[in-house]
Amino acid sequence: MEITIIGSGAIGGVLGAYIARAGVNVVFCDIEQEHVNHIRYKGLRIEGPAEEFVVKGEAYTPEELIARNKQLDWVFICTKAHHAQQALDQVCQLINKDATIVSFQNGLIDLKVPVQKKVSEPLCCFVNFSADYLEPGRILYGGVSSVAIGEFNGTSTDRLKVLKNILEHWGPVKQTHNIxxxxxxxxxxxxxxxxxxxxxxxxxxxxxxxxxxxxxxxxxxxxxxxxxxxxxxxxxxxxxxxxxxxxxxxxxxxxxxxxxxxxxxxxxxxxxxxxxxxxxxxxxxxxxxxxxxxxxxxxxxxxxxxxxxxxxxxxxxxxxxxxxxxxxxxxxxxxxxxxxxxxxxx
The missing domain is CATH 1.10.1040.10 (N-(1-d-carboxylethyl)-l-norvaline Dehydrogenase; domain 2)
Structure with missing residues (x-):
């Protein structure tokens, strides 16, 4: 399994760092070249209330990720809401029908995947923990808070259970019928x-x-x-x-x-x-x-x-x-x- 974090700033950076620290293969993607270089060569530092740690990992800009030309498995869209659709569109050529897309935007956003991709509707994730991108390679983390996941239609699915297991490398996650x-x-x-x-x-x-x-x-x-x-x-x-x-x-x-x-x-x-x-x-x-x-x-x-x-x-x-x-x-x-x-x- 490989998790690709599209938008590796505050939310994406924190989740990706915790998941990577647990031994899961995480690929970080961000539009900021300096941030990408820092993660790639020096690591991503998370400064939380209880601990600070650094993880190194594969990191790419969207253009570099496309040039890598590897099919994506799990895709976490963690950008700002107004960049989310563009971010997904940019890497869509790397997504096949078996991929799972997860939206981490809290606003009223409806990510669209081209019909010809035959990919299931994105999963929704509600996030209330606080985090700030401070500078390249450095993120302030406010600590554990509520996270809930669900299918948009309220059903319970196997992929939700898998996502819950992935995210629990970060902390407690609620699976809900009412996302x-x-x-x-x-x-x-x-x-x-x-x-x-x-x-x-x-x-x-x-x-x-x-x-x-x-x-x-x-x-x-x-x-x-x-x-x-x-x-x-x-x-x-x-x-x-x-x-x-x-x-x-x-x-x-x-x-x-x-x-x-x-x-x-x-x-x-x-x-x-x-x-x-x-x-x-x-x-x-x-x-x-x-x-x-x-x-x-x-x-x-x-x-x-x-x-x-x-x-x-x-x-x-x-x-x-x-x-x-x-x-x-x-x-x-x-x-x-x-x-x-x-x-x-x-």
Whole structure:
């Protein structure tokens, strides 16, 4: 068995390193030549809360992988959501009908494999552990957190069992009949993370600010309402309990405050203190995954005559931050709070 990691940054790098350390044949693939060279010649360093280790392995750019001209067995697509389809298309010529493709994107992404390839639909993987690509050959790992896998149609298959065995070289993995429930729940949590990235502060600091919590809770409720109209039964994970947020009529302020206190404490203990969204904007100066995470929520709202004003605001403000038209500031959250008080509460 050979596992090919397409996109060997934060998530792909961590999973690939743990799997490779267990003795499984792992091939790393990434568009960054310097990162590839580092893995190939010096190794990939994982800096976690409990341990640090280095693994060496085969590593290629996509062009080098194609020139290698070897059929792929298991393919893990671990790129950012907006690069995933292109990444798959680029190596598609190496995929045969016996290959298994696994999507590690948390957003609403539907990877397409050409029909003539006769490859089974990609497996879905929900990932909630935190990691950051720091520099070539070096990844910060926040520690074990929830991972769940499933077939898109909810069935139980042999390839799911094999995937579970592979991923358990990293840590505990849940096989589920409701992978969409996990992915949609993560989207509602992602809405919160996008809001924390409006400020140049730690996630825990933002979540701890009680004056912003009503707006943040409603922001998350908008995504959960979209899931509801899509008939998705969302699933809790780690410290995230969407059932406390939606349906709105079931909200109890005391429980929500206690829950957000718990989330803030959990975030503060994580080795990764700021979100990948923040890092994309502030450090890597690149686009976030907002078009795949939050923009579809607005489209679902339009289809069902629902207004999601807070989601719309966060999308617009994130795009302004990406373009440099706005700066990270508490003023952004003040604007979100004002919108909530003026448009939602009335």
């Amino acid at each position: 969409l429930g996990y992915l949609w729940s993560k989207l509602s949590y992602a809405a919160l993370l996008y809001a924390t990235a409006l400020v140049d502060e730690t996630m825990a600091t933002v979540v701890d600010r009680k004056e912003f919590r009503p707006a943040l809770i409603e922001l998350c409720a908008e995504t959960l309402e979209a899931a509801h109209v899509k008939n998705v039964n969302v699933h809790s994970f780690d410290v995230w309990r969407p059932e406390l947020i939606f349906p709105r009529e079931n909200q109890k302020q005391e429980l929500l405050n206690a829950e957000f206190d718990r989330i803030s404490t959990w975030m503060a203990k994580n080795k990764k203190q700021k979100s990948g969204i923040w890092r994309d904007i502030a450090i890597r100066r690149r686009k976030t995954e907002v078009d795949f995470d939050l923009v579809p929520i607005l489209e679902i709202g339009r289809q069902h005559n629902l207004s999601f004003p807070l989601t719309k605001f966060v999308i617009e403000r994130i795009k302004e931050l990406e373009q440099g038209a706005k700066q990270m500031s508490w003023d952004n959250l003040m604007d979100l709070k004002k919108l909530y008080e003026d448009d939602v509460l009335r």
